[in-house]
Amino acid sequence: MSGGNQASTRARRDRWRSAALLIRDLVRIHPRPFFIAVSGSSVFALCTVASAVVLRWIIDHVIDPRLRQGTVAVGTVVIGLGLVIAVGVIRAAGVVVRRTWAGIAHWRIAETLTGQVVDRLVAQPVSWYQRRPSGDLAARGGVDVDASVDVLSPLPFATGVVLLVFVSSMWMLLIDVPLGLFAVAIFPVLIAINITYQHRVDRHYTAAQGHLGDLSAAVHESFEGVQVVKAFGAEARETERLSVIAGRLRESRTSAVLLKGSFDALLDSIPALANVALVLLGAYRIRSGDITIGDLASMIYMFTLLVFPLRLIGFALSALPHSLAGWNRVREVLDEPLEADPELGVAVAADGVGVAFAGVSYEFEAGRAVLSGVDVSVVRGGTTALVGTTGSGKTTLLRLAAGLIGPSSGTVSTVPGTRTIVLQEAFLLGASLRDNIAFGGDFGDDEIWTALDTAEGRDFVEDLPRQLDTEVGERGVSLSGGQRQRVALARALVRRPALLLMDDTTSALDPSTEARVVARLRAALTDATVLMVASRPSTIALADQVVFLNDTTIEATGTHIELLATNDTYRSIMEAFELDRSDPDAVGAPVIGPGSVTGGAT
Amino acid sequence: MEDEELGGRLGAARILSRGVQEAPRLREGFARTMLYAVIGAAGRVVIPITVQQGIDHGFTSAGVRMGFVTTLCAIAGGAVIIGTLAQRAAVLRLGRRSEGALYDLRVRVIRHIHQLSLADHTEERRGALVARVTSDVETLAEFFSWGGLAWLLDGALMLIVAAVMLSYDWLLALIAFGVALPLVWVLRVVQTHLGKAYDKARSRNAELLGSITEVVTGAESLRAYKAGHIMAGRTKVVARQRGDAFVRAGTIGAFLFPSGEVFSALTVAAVVGVGVLRGTAGGLTAGALVGFVFLTYRFLEPIAEFTEVLDQTQTAVAGMRRLLGILDLPIGPPQPTSPKALPAGPLSIHVNDVTFRYRSRGEVDDDEPVLIGVSAKIPPGQQVALVGSTGSGKTTLGRLLARFADPLAGQVVLGGVPLTHVDNTELRSRLVVVPQEPFLFDDTIAANLGFASPGTSLAELEHAVTALDLDDWLASMPDGLQTQVGERGMQLSAGERQLVALLRASVADPDVLILDEATSSVDALTEVRMARALERLAQGRTTIAIAHRLSTAMRADRVLVLEHGRLIEDGPHDQLVEAGGRYAELFSAWVSSTSTGTDEA
Numbered sequence A: 001m002s003g004g005n006q007a008s009t010r011a012r013r014d015r016w017r018s019a020a021l022l023i024r025d026l027v028r029i030h031p032r033p034f035f036i037a038v039s040g041s042s043v044f045a046l047c048t049v050a051s052a053v054v055l056r057w058i059i060d061h062v063i064d065p066r067l068r069q070g071t072v073a074v075g076t077v078v079i080g081l082g083l084v085i086a087v088g089v090i091r092a093a094g095v096v097v098r099r100t101w102a103g104i105a106h107w108r109i110a111e112t113l114t115g116q117v118v119d120r121l122v123a124q125p126v127s128w129y130q131r132r133p134s135g136d137l138a139a140r141g142g143v144d145v146d147a148s149v150d151v152l153s154p155l156p157f158a159t160g161v162v163l164l165v166f167v168s169s170m171w172m173l174l175i176d177v178p179l180g181l182f183a184v185a186i187f188p189v190l191i192a193i194n195i196t197y198q199h200r201v202d203r204h205y206t207a208a209q210g211h212l213g214d215l216s217a218a219v220h221e222s223f224e225g226v227q228v229v230k231a232f233g234a235e236a237r238e239t240e241r242l243s244v245i246a247g248r249l250r251e252s253r254t255s256a257v258l259l260k261g262s263f264d265a266l267l268d269s270i271p272a273l274a275n276v277a278l279v280l281l282g283a284y285r286i287r288s289g290d291i292t293i294g295d296l297a298s299m300i301y302m303f304t305l306l307v308f309p310l311r312l313i314g315f316a317l318s319a320l321p322h323s324l325a326g327w328n329r330v331r332e333v334l335d336e337p338l339e340a341d342p343e344l345g346v347a348v349a350a351d352g353v354g355v356a357f358a359g360v361s362y363e364f365e366a367g368r369a370v371l372s373g374v375d376v377s378v379v380r381g382g383t384t385a386l387v388g389t390t391g392s393g394k395t396t397l398l399r400l401a402a403g404l405i406g407p408s409s410g411t412v413s414t415v416p417g418t419r420t421i422v423l424q425e426a427f428l429l430g431a432s433l434r435d436n437i438a439f440g441g442d443f444g445d446d447e448i449w450t451a452l453d454t455a456e457g458r459d460f461v462e463d464l465p466r467q468l469d470t471e472v473g474e475r476g477v478s479l480s481g482g483q484r485q486r487v488a489l490a491r492a493l494v495r496r497p498a499l500l501l502m503d504d505t506t507s508a509l510d511p512s513t514e515a516r517v518v519a520r521l522r523a524a525l526t527d528a529t530v531l532m533v534a535s536r537p538s539t540i541a542l543a544d545q546v547v548f549l550n551d552t553t554i555e556a557t558g559t560h561i562e563l564l565a566t567n568d569t570y571r572s573i574m575e576a577f578e579l580d581r582s583d584p585d586a587v588g589a590p591v592i593g594p595g596s597v598t599g600g601a602t
Numbered sequence B: 001m002e003d004e005e006l007g008g009r010l011g012a013a014r015i016l017s018r019g020v021q022e023a024p025r026l027r028e029g030f031a032r033t034m035l036y037a038v039i040g041a042a043g044r045v046v047i048p049i050t051v052q053q054g055i056d057h058g059f060t061s062a063g064v065r066m067g068f069v070t071t072l073c074a075i076a077g078g079a080v081i082i083g084t085l086a087q088r089a090a091v092l093r094l095g096r097r098s099e100g101a102l103y104d105l106r107v108r109v110i111r112h113i114h115q116l117s118l119a120d121h122t123e124e125r126r127g128a129l130v131a132r133v134t135s136d137v138e139t140l141a142e143f144f145s146w147g148g149l150a151w152l153l154d155g156a157l158m159l160i161v162a163a164v165m166l167s168y169d170w171l172l173a174l175i176a177f178g179v180a181l182p183l184v185w186v187l188r189v190v191q192t193h194l195g196k197a198y199d200k201a202r203s204r205n206a207e208l209l210g211s212i213t214e215v216v217t218g219a220e221s222l223r224a225y226k227a228g229h230i231m232a233g234r235t236k237v238v239a240r241q242r243g244d245a246f247v248r249a250g251t252i253g254a255f256l257f258p259s260g261e262v263f264s265a266l267t268v269a270a271v272v273g274v275g276v277l278r279g280t281a282g283g284l285t286a287g288a289l290v291g292f293v294f295l296t297y298r299f300l301e302p303i304a305e306f307t308e309v310l311d312q313t314q315t316a317v318a319g320m321r322r323l324l325g326i327l328d329l330p331i332g333p334p335q336p337t338s339p340k341a342l343p344a345g346p347l348s349i350h351v352n353d354v355t356f357r358y359r360s361r362g363e364v365d366d367d368e369p370v371l372i373g374v375s376a377k378i379p380p381g382q383q384v385a386l387v388g389s390t391g392s393g394k395t396t397l398g399r400l401l402a403r404f405a406d407p408l409a410g411q412v413v414l415g416g417v418p419l420t421h422v423d424n425t426e427l428r429s430r431l432v433v434v435p436q437e438p439f440l441f442d443d444t445i446a447a448n449l450g451f452a453s454p455g456t457s458l459a460e461l462e463h464a465v466t467a468l469d470l471d472d473w474l475a476s477m478p479d480g481l482q483t484q485v486g487e488r489g490m491q492l493s494a495g496e497r498q499l500v501a502l503l504r505a506s507v508a509d510p511d512v513l514i515l516d517e518a519t520s521s522v523d524a525l526t527e528v529r530m531a532r533a534l535e536r537l538a539q540g541r542t543t544i545a546i547a548h549r550l551s552t553a554m555r556a557d558r559v560l561v562l563e564h565g566r567l568i569e570d571g572p573h574d575q576l577v578e579a580g581g582r583y584a585e586l587f588s589a590w591v592s593s594t595s596t597g598t599d600e601a
C-alpha cells in the first residue's frame, strides 16, 4: 500500500520536474517576449491589490463621511475618483502588455519548433520513414508543436497570480491579523482543491486526447480511401465504424465535463462562503474597533477579485499533461539521432562500370530477404534493362542504387556525378509544373522545355492554357496518369544525370508514346548510364544489357537475345503476350504453368 | 477555400442559431437548464447584498448589531449553497447535452463527407475535410465547455445584477449602464477585426499543415532530388506567416479584456461621484453605495469574461461556419428522390452524347472539355476495351460511368435507367471500378479483400484467389492472407497492390466491372494469366477495361478508341485492325513492342 503511494508520489514529482524542464526549454527559445509578458502580468497583479487599497480609502474617506456624517471635501472626492481611474487604466495596460507579448512568445516559439522539426524530417533518410506512419510524423510538426506551446499562454498570467496571492496576503495581514490569517488560510485550500481536481480530471482528458488521435487517424484514412469506400458502397459502414470511436471520445469528454462542473461549483462557492464568514468575523473586529468598514469591504472585494485569477492556476495546470505529451512527441523527432545516410555508403564504381552490386542483400524485416546475394555490374554509359516478376525486388534494387536505402549487407557502387531516380508512382507537389520539374533546382525555362521534349511531354503542356504555370493540384491530381509520369521523367532529365534510374516509368503510356520516349532518351542521354525497370520486349531489346531478377537474386545477365536463348523463365515472360496473341486459348500452356511466377523454371 | 465561402456570408448569430438547428439535442430541456442558471446567478449577488445590508443595518454608527449580522450571514450562507447547487445542475445538464450534440454533429458531418462527390474529395481538400471532423468540432467542444457556459451563466448574472442595481437606486443604475454602454460599441468594432484576423490565421494554419504533410509524404522524392531543404524553407516561410497572423489576431484580442477593465473603473468612478454629489437626498445609504460599487464590478465582470471568451467564441463560430459549409455542400452526385431499381443480371450501358469538363482547374474558363459528345451503346455482358493515347480521357469516362461525377451534357444510362435515377447504394453494389493506383487500408490483405463484402469468410477469400489464378503469388507473401500491407499498402510492391485491388473487386462480385489500367504494373506473365482468369470471371458481367497493354483489347468483344476526348473508333478488334485507323496504329505499335523479335524476324 505504502509502496504504491511512494511510487505515485515519485511519479508526481517526476511530472513536476518534467513540466519545469518543458517550460524552461520552451522559454529559452524566445525569452524576451515571455518575460515582457510576465512583467505586464506583474503590473496587473500589483494594480489589483492597489485597487482594493483605493476602494478602502474611498469607503473610509469619501463614502462613509459623506453618507453617514454628511460632508466631504471636494478635493478628497477628486483624488479618490482619480485614483480609481488611474489604477484601472494601469491595470488594463498591464493586461494588454501581458496578452500581446504572451502571444508573441507563444507563436514565435511554435514557429521555431516547427522549423526545427521540419529540418530534422528532411535530414532523415528514406529508411527512417519506412517504419513510421506518415500521418503521425506530420502531426509532430503541426499539432504536437502546438500542443507543447499551449502551456505557455496561461503561464505569464499564472505567474502574475502567484505574485497577486503573495502581495494580497501580505496586505490583508497588515490590515488585520486575525481576519488576514483566516483569509490567507483559504488560499491553500483553494489551490489544493484545484490540484486535486486537475489530478482527477487529467485521466479523462488524457483518455479523450487518445480517442481524438484515434479518430483523426481513422477519419484521415477513411477519407483518403474514399474512392474505395464509395466504390464498394461502404459509406454507411465507415460512418458506423468512425462513430464508435467518436462515441468513446464522447464518453471520456462527458466524464471530464461533469467532473469539471462539480469542481467549478465547489471552487466558486468556497470564496463566497469565506466572504460570508468574513462579514461575521469582521463584525466582531469592527465592534472591538480593530478595523473600519472600509477595511472589511476591501478585504471582501479583494477576495472576489481573486476568484478568477486563482482559477487560472487550474487552467495552467490543465494544459500541462497535454503539453507534456506533445512535447515528448516533438522531442522524439528532434532527439532521435540522424540515421546514417545510405547515400554516403554508396561507393564510386570502377572505371567502365556504371552501377555495381557486390554481395548485396536487403531485408525489410529480419529473416525475410527481399534481395539476397545480388552480384551484378552494369556498363557505364550504356542502357540496362532490369526485368523481373511482380514483387521480385526491382524497386528495392533501384532504391539501393539511388542511395535512398542502404543494403543489409554487401556494397553498392555507382558512377560519380548526378544520380536521379524516377519513382514508380510519381510524386508531384501541389505547385506549378515548372516548380515540379525544377523541384528546388535552378533551371531556366528552355532547359525545362528541353527535358519535356525528351520526355514527350511538350505537346500536352503546350495545350494547357497556362503552360508551365499550370498548378497540378496536390499529388498532381489534375493530370492523367501518363502525364504525371512524363512530368516526373522531365524532372530527372533536366538534371542531366550521370546515372538515371527509371522504375517502370512508362507503364501508363501507350505503346507508341513509350516507343518515342525511349528513342528520345537514347538520343539525348549519350553519356549517361541508364538502369531501367522495363516490361515490354521492344524496350528491353533496345537495352545494351538485361539484368533478370528472380526469386530474390539475379538469375541471369546478358543481352536480350542471349537471355531469350538461355533462360526459360525469362523467355516465358517475354513471350507471354506474343504467345497469348497467337493462341488466346492456350490456358495453362506448359511454359507458363503455375510456379513460374515465383519459382524459377530451372 | 470554397466550403468556407458557402457559410461565409452568414452573421455570427445566424450561424449559432443554425448550429442549434443542426444539433437539436442542445434544445432539449433548455428552459429548465436556464432556470437553474438564473438561480445560480442569483447566488452570485448574495455577497454585494450582504455587504450592503451589513453596512446599513449591521454596522450602525450606534454600534454593531451582532444578532442581525449573525442572521444575515446564516441566510447568506444558505443562499450561496443553493445557488451553487443550482449552478452545478445547470452546468452538468448543459455539459451532457452539448457532448451529446457534438457527437451527433460529428457523425452527421462524417456521413455527409462520405456522401460528397469525388470532385469534392480532391487531395488538396483532404486535410480540410479531416479538420472538419476533428479540429472544427473541437473548437465547438472547447466553446461549450467554457465559452458557451460563460455566455449562459454570465448573461443570467448580468440580468440579475441589473435588477438589483435598479432596486437600490434607479438613477445610479442608469448612470452605470450609460457609462458602460459605449463599451458595447467598442467590443463590436474590435470583434469584427478580430474575426477577420482569426479567419486569416486559420487559413494560414491549414497551409502550414498541408506543407508539413507534403514534406512527409514526398520524403522519398525530396530525398532523391536533394530538395528537402528547399521544401523545409518553404514550410518555414508558411510557419512564419502563420505566426504573424496569429500574433496580429492576438494583439487585437489583447485590447478586448482591458477595455472592459477601463470601463469598469470609469463606471465605478461615475457611480461614486454622482452618489457622493447627491448625498443622502435621494435616500441613498452608505451600504447601498458600497454595495453598488460591488455590483458594478459584478456587472462588468461578465463583460470582462465575455471578452476573454470572445476569442473562443469567434473560433467556435468560424468552426461552425466551416461545418455548415460542408453540410451545405450538396451530396454528390445527388441521390435521386424516387430511385428506379436496376434490372437483375448483367447490365447494358448507354452513353448518350456525353460532354465533360473538370472544374477544379477553374482558373481558366475556356479550358477545353475533356470529353466531347461521346456516345456508345454497350449491351449487357459485353467485354469492352477502352483504348487511346495518354490524356485522351479514358479515366474520365470511367469516372462518369461510375457516377463519381455527372456529365456536363448528355447522360449515362445503366440497364435502361439513367444514372441520375439510380440509387447510390444500389449503383455501388452493382458496379465496381479498379483504379490504376489503388488505395489499400493499413490492415491485412484479408481485411482489404473483405472490405468489398463484409462477412466474407476466409475460405471464400481463398477461393477468390484461386479463381484469379493467384495462389502462387499469395503463397509467396510472408503471412499469406494475413500479411500486413502497411499504410496505403506501401509494404507491398506496386504490382502486388494492383493484384490485391483486383481481388477485392472480384470479391465484390459486381455486374459491371470497370478496370482502369488495373494491371499496368504487373509483369507480363502474371498479367496474361490473370487476363485469362478474368475472362472466365467476366462471364455474365459487363466489363470495361482501360488498358495500354492491348492484349486486353484483343480478347474483348469490342474496342472503343478515344482521342482528345472524342470517340473516334468503335468495333471489334479484327475489324478495327483491318480498317487501318488509329487503333490499327496503336495495335501495330503494341505488336512490335511485345515481339521478342526472335520468332518472327
Ligand SMILES: Nc1ncnc2c1ncn2[C@@H]1O[C@H](COP(=O)(O)OP(=O)(O)OP(=O)(O)O)[C@@H](O)[C@H]1O
Residues within 6 Å of the ligand: A130, A364, A365, A370, A388, A389, A390, A391, A392, A393, A394, A395, A396, A397, A424, B486, B490, B491, B492, B493, B494, B495, B496, B521, B522, B523
Ligand atoms: N516497406 C516494405 N516493407 C516490407 N516489405 C516490403 C516493403 N516494400 C516492399 N516489400 C516487399 O518486398 C518485395 C519486393 O518489392 P519491390 O517493390 O522491390 O518489388 P518490384 O519488383 O518493384 O515489384 P513491382 O513490379 O510490383 O513493382 C515485395 O514482395 C514486397 O512485398
Ligand SMILES: Nc1ncnc2c1ncn2[C@@H]1O[C@H](COP(=O)(O)OP(=O)(O)OP(=O)(O)O)[C@@H](O)[C@H]1O
Residues within 6 Å of the ligand: A477, A478, A479, A480, A481, A482, A483, A508, B358, B359, B360, B361, B370, B388, B389, B390, B391, B392, B393, B394, B395, B396, B397
Ligand atoms: N481532376 C482534374 N482536373 C482537371 N483536369 C483533369 C483532371 N483529371 C484529368 N484532367 C485532364 O483531363 C484530361 C484527360 O485525363 P484522363 O485522366 O481522363 O486521361 P487518360 O486517358 O486516362 O490518360 P492516361 O492514359 O494517361 O491515364 C487530361 O488532359 C488531364 O490533364
Ligand SMILES: [Mg+2]
Residues within 6 Å of the ligand: A394, A395, A396, A424, A503, B493, B494, B495
Ligand atoms: Mg516496383
Ligand SMILES: [Mg+2]
Residues within 6 Å of the ligand: A480, A481, A482, B394, B395, B396
Ligand atoms: Mg488514366
